[in-house]
Amino acid sequence: MVLSERRSRILAFIVDDFVESAVPVGSQSLVLRHGLGLSSATVRNEMAGLEDEGMITHPHTSAGRIPSHQGYRYYVSSLMQDRELSNTEQMTILHQFHQQARDLEQWAGLAASVLANSLHNVALVTQPRTIDVRLKQLQLVELSDNRALLVVVTNDAQVHQRVLEFPVAVQQESLLRLAGRLNGEFGGKSASDLVVPRKDEPSEGQRQVESIVVAAVTEMLLQEQAAAFEEPVVEGVRELLKQPEFGEADRMLDTLEAVDERRLRDAIPSVEEGGVAVVIGDENREGPYQDMSFVLARYGRPSAEGGGVGGVVGVLGPTRMAYGESVAHVRYVRDVLTELMRKLYGEDE
Amino acid sequence: MVLSERRSRILAFIVDDFVESAVPVGSQSLVLRHGLGLSSATVRNEMAGLEDEGMITHPHTSAGRIPSHQGYRYYVSSLMQDRELSNTEQMTILHQFHQQARDLEQWAGLAASVLANSLHNVALVTQPRTIDVRLKQLQLVELSDNRALLVVVTNDAQVHQRVLEFPVAVQQESLLRLAGRLNGEFGGKSASDLVVPRKDEPSEGQRQVESIVVAAVTEMLLQEQAAAFEEPVVEGVRELLKQPEFGEADRMLDTLEAVDERRLRDAIPSVEEGGVAVVIGDENREGPYQDMSFVLARYGRPSAEGGGVGGVVGVLGPTRMAYGESVAHVRYVRDVLTELMRKLYGEDE
DNA sequence: CGTTAGCACTCGGGGTTGCAGAGTGCCAGA
């Protein structure tokens, strides 16, 4: 569907005004705010037209117009100008990363904070994951006589841990030897390559220990493999709930449920690599998000070689959202994260 | 202050009824619900007395009575009967722990979930910490040519990680040797014992690498040491906000801010070992919690030998809270966590 | 034929009014 030049301008103004004020915009206020050389009556006629085309609606007979989901869609796809962040904005964001981001795990949280604060909506960032999970290194730390902490580092630089219990007493020294041997044997391997070995040398007890460790590692790798994402880091819930669409208490409670990490993990729309995806209102499959919008992007290295590592970064807000701003910010933070990952995992390979 | 037997009974009924219904309780409804052999008029006289003693108040002239903070305090200290969880309740909770709690890190979250669901309030649990942080083991994992992941396990079985950047290229093999050497040298030592060594053998580059690693480890240990608690795991925010005292939207927003992890970390009242602490309303120093109550306990091993490991577990709710239930649940979950820790870190030492 | 002025109509929000219900305080009598 293509709108006339004039209608497009009017639609864009309606979207802009409504996004800013959250109040349905009427014909008169429109001509007053933006000096279009038309009378309010003409604008009313055009608005009626826009309504016929499904771009805007009435909340009730005598209220101003608000954009429909389709109207937002048209705005995002055809009308919105695609701005880049200014240098100052870029520097502000970069600065926060350079100052605080020590640890891989903190990156996601930091990115989420930055987005939430700039956009006053919920920001969500998943931890970087690889599609092809492999063991990088494991470590065994003695805790008590027959307990040890197993620490597993995978090729996406994620660290996982688990407490193991053995039927026999073990010494730190033998655990070290075992860890060393297993690292040599299984380092770089994926879950399916791990098998409980049947060597002859080790005593009965040690064989048991070994098989417990290998089983745990296998399970941890599989678990990592199974979840496309783990629960995303979510930031800015309060920012979101300050928006006037959530003014009523029960609406707030529903929304609070919708932005629960566990809930979001399964609801994040799929995103293709490269661009920034905008999913508006009822384009969402899941109920609670039908009057909200996602702006999402993949960060990380492309999965070309199967060894790609990455995740998803984005914001979630009411459909009445500053799409232009959001896209610009999400894209920039995506680029920053991608660059960080590129440095971390090395330039090539 | 001591109340007459009859007034005590009436106060207890007022607290019970108000906790249950959240509606100010009047003299008549009181005699109807509990068959005390008195007329409403007499109860009114007693209520006037209780009001003089500061135990209850009026929201306005012609409303029922609600307990004052002092009233709750009297109730908790003198009136409340101290129940234990029934066997079934204990089993339900234990079952959840046995089924899900694989990983030390998950314990806190699980404990919080259990409490939040049973008590319909916010539950908070800090990760176990020791007062005397020592290095247990470290691990170095190569990421790219000149980057490595440093994994540090401390004596409280916490795992921490950081990405390090070296001025020279490093090999996994030399990292392994370095890690082994440092483990031998510094295992069991605390931050103050770590010093950048000045050996002669290693080449210039390797010395740089070593000093970077040692510096990072020191910093991580200190950081762990500095924070009495890290941010607690918080669960059940939605449960809390469903309570009628948060029915209005702006009240909800304020509360949402108050239960923010970062905010809570600094606001948790201090708790002595042993018992269960109840901090009611304006007994809290910090503003946002002045009309809420904490029920808290320390879990873990006593810090007798300086090597104790533990944390804090508890709930946060409106002053109108089922204190008896809360105390019973918090105490039981505390015991469960303590037992788990005892097993984990060994019986003695 | 597109644009505009004018007009009747509609609806939500805010303020007012008017109960009904639940409670209280107090007093006089058992």
Added chain:
DNA sequence: TCTGGCACTCTGCAACCCCGAGTGCTAACG
């Protein structure tokens, strides 16, 4: 010392009204 009774108070809720902002339509205008 307790209790029945009564006048009084305050909240919550529903009904009501009115104002303002906005619409749709029609007729006139360039």
